Amino acid sequence: MSAITRDEVAHLARLSRLALAEDELDHYAAQLDDIIAAVARVAEVATDDIPPSSHALPLTNVYRPDEPRPGLAPHDALAAAPAVEDDRFRVPRILGEEA
Numbered sequence: 001m002s003a004i005t006r007d008e009v010a011h012l013a014r015l016s017r018l019a020l021a022e023d024e025l026d027h028y029a030a031q032l033d034d035i036i037a038a039v040a041r042v043a044e045v046a047t048d049d050i051p052p053s054s055h056a057l058p059l060t061n062v063y064r065p066d067e068p069r070p071g072l073a074p075h076d077a078l079a080a081a082p083a084v085e086d087d088r089f090r091v092p093r094i095l096g097e098e099a
Contacts, residue, residue: 004032 006025009032013020020028074087083090 003036004029
């Protein structure tokens with residue numbers, strides 16, 4: 001006996017806005033049974049003595065201190081630019097719009 005019925009698959013399909021043919025209902029019912037059985041087997045694993053974790057190894061984020069530092073002066077930043085205009089990088093126009 002299937003744990004998931006054709007009616008339940010049809011109901012899920014309607015909720016998901018999926019149009020399924022009659023033969024697909026049986027096909028997906030069998031697949032959903034296999035998925036539910038696999039999840040049940042995972043749930044049977046003895047995990048009482050294992051603490052919950054999100055990673056196998058403990059992780060610690062290492063950040064440098066967030067301290068303000070002086071940035072580049074405009075003339076230093078633009079020194080290697082192929083084209084400069086009004087203390088800005090000059091780039092080719094890519095849109096046909098007027099600035």
